[in-house]
Amino acid sequence: MKVFIDPPNSMILFDLVERFGHEPLSAMAVIQEKVDNIEVDMPPMNITLEDVIKGLKYAGVEVPSGIRGRLSVWGPMIESADAAVVIDNAPFAFGCVGCDRSNEMVKYLIKRRGIPSLTVGYPTTADEAKVMVSRIKEFLGGLKQ
Amino acid sequence: MSEERETRLLMISPDSKLTPDQLVRNVHTMGPDVAVKETCYGCLVEGSAAEMKKLIALVRARYKNEVFTKRRGFPLGDPRRCRAQHGTRPGFAQLEAEWAELPLIQSALDSIDRGDVDTRPPVERKPLPVKGMKEICEAFR
Numbered sequence: 001m002k003v004f005i006d007p008p009n010s011m012i013l014f015d016l017v018e019r020f021g022h023e024p025l026s027a028m029a030v031i032q033e034k035v036d037n038i039e040v041d042m043p044p045m046n047i048t049l050e051d052v053i054k055g056l057k058y059a060g061v062e063v064p065s066g067i068r069g070r071l072s073v074w075g076p077m078i079e080s081a082d083a084a085v086v087i088d089n090a091p092f093a094f095g096c097v098g099c100d101r102s103n104e105m106v107k108y109l110i111k112r113r114g115i116p117s118l119t120v121g122y123p124t125t126a127d128e129a130k131v132m133v134s135r136i137k138e139f140l141g142g143l144k145q
Numbered sequence: 146m147s148e149e150r151e152t153r154l155l156m157i158s159p160d161s162k163l164t165p166d167q168l169v170r171n172v173h174t175m176g177p178d179v180a181v182k183e184t185c186y187g188c189l190v191e192g193s194a195a196e197m198k199k200l201i202a203l204v205r206a207r208y209k210n211e212v213f214t215k216r217r218g219f220p221l222g223d224p225r226r227c228r229a230q231h232g233t234r235p236g237f238a239q240l241e242a243e244w245a246e247l248p249l250i251q252s253a254l255d256s257i258d259r260g261d262v263d264t265r266p267p268v269e270r271k272p273l274p275v276k277g278m279k280e281i282c283e284a285f286r
Contacts, residue, residue: 130257
């Protein structure tokens with residue numbers, strides 16, 4: 001099954017989803033499409049008119065362009081996903097490399113689609129990591145049935 | 146999605162005794178039709194999607210929970226990303242943050258492999274109540 005991961009470029013989630021037998025939907029694959037097929041200088045920083053139109057489907061024109069730009073990449077992935085795994089409060093998802101409003105929108109879009117989803121906390125200790133990985137394994141194992 | 150090229154990033158967990166040099170040498174022996182580039186954290190591998198699937202299965206079989214992987218959008222040595230050509234690395238901050246967390250994930254996967262699974266819901270952290278704070282202050286006055 002296709003599993004959307006949030007943060008969409010997370011190596012930990014990509015690896016775990018693939019390790020437990022599913023296909024992770026990541027931002028890297030979408031960016032590869034742009035790198036290979038579209039002549040823009042620095043994807044995903046530079047975008048085309050098509051991306052702007054895609055972004056407007058998920059966020060209004062008054063929403064900051066960074067959110068629309070992110071959603072133009074992540075929105076179609078959520079639409080094609082069969083399930084989702086979300087890491088909550090990952091420090092790198094907020095700040096100069098992340099966007100908290102986009103994260104909120106992603107959670108809303110997942111909820112609106114009604115696909116099975118799992119939200120896990122960002123681990124800071126070995127015990128928390130064990131709970132996180134165990135829950136992801138259990139969730140992904142249940143998807144096969 | 147493009148099936149012609151797949152670029153992968155292999156990252157060694159900080160808890161592993163494996164070196165990027167050893168990883169690159171072994172990956173070279175695993176897949177004859179892949180290009181491999183050594184990096185500070187492990188290596189980058191590029192090949193066809195089918196070849197990469199076989200290679201990742203071999204890497205996981207050999208190194209189990211010591212090596213983690215994800216796809217990479219840009220090809221090997223792309224001037225927009227390659228350090229040797231002064232490319233920018235906008236994703237490196239996150240990669241570095243996740244690299245620091247890998248020992249926790251590695252130990253969790255090792256525990257699960259041993260059958261030690263723990264799916265308890267996480268304990269919700271609440272702020273310290275004022276009464277509790279007062280008691281601590283009184284105790285250390």
